[in-house]
Amino acid sequence: MARAGQEGRRAAATRRRGAVLEDAILQAAAEVLTESGVAGLTMEEVARRAGTNKNALYRRWPNRLVLGVAAYRRLAAAETAPPDTGSLRGDALEMLRRANSTWSSPYGEILRGLIAAADGTEELLAELRRDPRAGGDACEAAWLTLLGRAVARGEAAPEALHPRVASAPTALLRNEYVTRGVPAVPDAVLTEIVDEVFLPLVRGRGPAGGASAG
Amino acid sequence: MARAGQEGRRAAATRRRGAVLEDAILQAAAEVLTESGVAGLTMEEVARRAGTNKNALYRRWPNRLVLGVAAYRRLAAAETAPPDTGSLRGDALEMLRRANSTWSSPYGEILRGLIAAADGTEELLAELRRDPRAGGDACEAAWLTLLGRAVARGEAAPEALHPRVASAPTALLRNEYVTRGVPAVPDAVLTEIVDEVFLPLVRGRGPAGGASAG
DNA sequence: TGATTACGGTACTTCTCGTACCTTAACTAG
DNA sequence: CTAGTTAAGGTACGAGAAGTACCGTAATCA
Incomplete structure (x- = not known):
């Protein structure tokens, strides 16, 4: 012994x-x-x-x-390659599903706990933002990548290639966690974010018509 | 004595x-x-x-x-009447400025601290959401009100009258606080949220301003 | 080999939460 | 008006954790 x-x-x-x-x-x-x-x-x-x-x-x-x-x-040392499903909607949904999966996992709980405990300390938050899975800086880059591909395919207006647009879906998802405190966000919310906000935003509501939903 | x-x-x-x-x-x-x-x-x-x-x-x-x-x-027992500046852009900016003012004030700091300390307790978060100034439920109603007026004026597409759309600007603003931990969000960010996300989203990017591509 | 660095062990102070117990003042019913 | 009930006030205490202080000693380095 x-x-x-x-x-x-x-x-x-x-x-x-x-x-x-x-x-x-x-x-x-x-x-x-x-x-x-x-x-x-x-x-x-x-x-x-x-x-x-x-x-x-x-x-x-x-x-x-x-x-x-x-x-x-x-x-949280994992790497993330942006999804490439062939359609913007598919890519966006996949991004949100990944994020939702992370946030509702034990790691997500830890992450949220740390963000809460950091209580606005900029240094610590910046450190946490370096985690790609947390919707941080790398995550925004991924969104810009798939947006760029969508623009190239003619699926999105070039003006949509904007950081603020790229971070919007993640921000809306995070908002669900922050303000509701739920353990996981249902998939219906993800599709709603994509179909009611993200897609109308990047492709324009006018002539092209809505997504699958009218 | x-x-x-x-x-x-x-x-x-x-x-x-x-x-x-x-x-x-x-x-x-x-x-x-x-x-x-x-x-x-x-x-x-x-x-x-x-x-x-x-x-x-x-x-x-x-x-x-x-x-x-x-x-x-x-x-936080104050009442809030939605702004009515005559234009959707003016209303939206005013809403965001009010929210930003609240969140960057001592009350906002307290609120953020409480949300952090609540650490996802649904009951407490629901209680905090009852504060209209905190971007809670009443805040969403205000956004829907001014969106409704914009639709009546022809400034916004009827499809924009959606809760998810109404909560988007507030969510984006809150996101700045949550992820960056800054004491206050500069006004430029507010206008960016309005001009790059909210307005394109509700009025469509097509003919009105942005891309002609669909 | 001798000097320096930094681990390991332990004890301690400080803070705050939350609880317990008892005395006494305020209210209430008869 | 008196007796009984409820709830304040005073105080003390246990538990848990943060963070600090010393000191002997093993590892490393000059």
């Missing part, structure tokens, strides 16, 4: 330091986040899980919130 | 109870919210300010968050 490894107590066969220790701490923090959410992320628990103590944490991150954001960034 | 009234210690000349005491507590809570924000809203401080103690608070509200929401509702 000299090295009762696994979680918690670990007999210090060798004393970790630097990047190795930092990795272990972030790993532990990510686990705690996944299991207990942002509210359950306490410095003591993370330290225990990482087999170290609070000192090592506070030497690296000034407080639990910054640590939480750093740990989240490790969870 | 028998009754050292004002704030804090108040010699109990007469012991308040019921609605009178409740009012005093809410008043104190509202003051604390205004001065110290949501983070500074502690039960002890509120009790001290109200000249009572925590018991009286916990007998009425289960925790500090519910008390905070109740106190906020007292701060």
Whole structure:
């Protein structure tokens, strides 16, 4: 029982330091986040899980919130290629479904908890915005990409190639979460955002007529 | 020095109870919210300010968050009549400016703090949504009103009279606050929301202004 | 090999939530 | 007017977590 490894107590066969220790701490923090959410992320628990103590944490991150954001960034390291279904409607719906899936997943809950806990701290929010799946900066780029393809196909007016337009659907989806606090947004809302707002906006309501809905 | 009234210690000349005491507590809570924000809203401080103690608070509200929401509702009891500038653009801009003004004011900061602290609790969010100035349900009704007038004037397509369309500008504005954490949104963003998203959406991009391509 | 860095262990202060218990004032019913 | 009930006020306490302070010691580096 000299090295009762696994979680918690670990007999210090060798004393970790630097990047190795930092990795272990972030790993532990990510686990705690996944299991207990942002509210359950306490410095003591993370330290225990990482087999170290609070000192090592506070030497690296000034407080639990910054640590939480750093740990989240490790969870959310996925890459995203914009969908290419052949139609703007299909692409847009796919983008929203991906976003909805992320936001309603445990990661989404963590993300929302962190955003809430950040309480408007610009630095932390900027850090979180770097997560492509969170509707951040990279997400906007993806929307512009598929908008560009739609313009090339003649499906959208060139004027629609605008950042504000590109971020609109995501903003509307996020709004559902922020203001309603629901665990997940039904698919009908996604199609409504696409058919009632996004498509009319990019292709014009006039001559072309509505989407599938009249 | 028998009754050292004002704030804090108040010699109990007469012991308040019921609605009178409740009012005093809410008043104190509202003051604390205004001065110290949501983070500074502690039960002890509120009790001290109200000249009572925590018991009286916990007998009425289960925790500090519910008390905070109740106190906020007292701060935000204003009525709102939709603007009527004669043009849809003017109305929309005025609506957004009002919202921006609210959100960037101390009240907006409190509101955002409460939304953050509510952390997705549907009940509390619903309660907060009852504040017309917060972009809540009443706000959506106002947008529909001015949209209706625009349709009557021929400024907007009848299809634009849709809740999802009506809530879009507010959602985009809120999005700026949520994702960027800025203290206030510049007016240029408001006009961009109106000119690049809202107006093209409700009046169609075709003949009126933007693209002739469909 | 000796100096420096930074981990690990532990204890501590501070804060705040939420609860418990008891005394006493205000109200209410008879 | 008195007795009984309800609800304030006072105070103390336990729990949980943040963040700080020291100190001995293992790892690394000059």
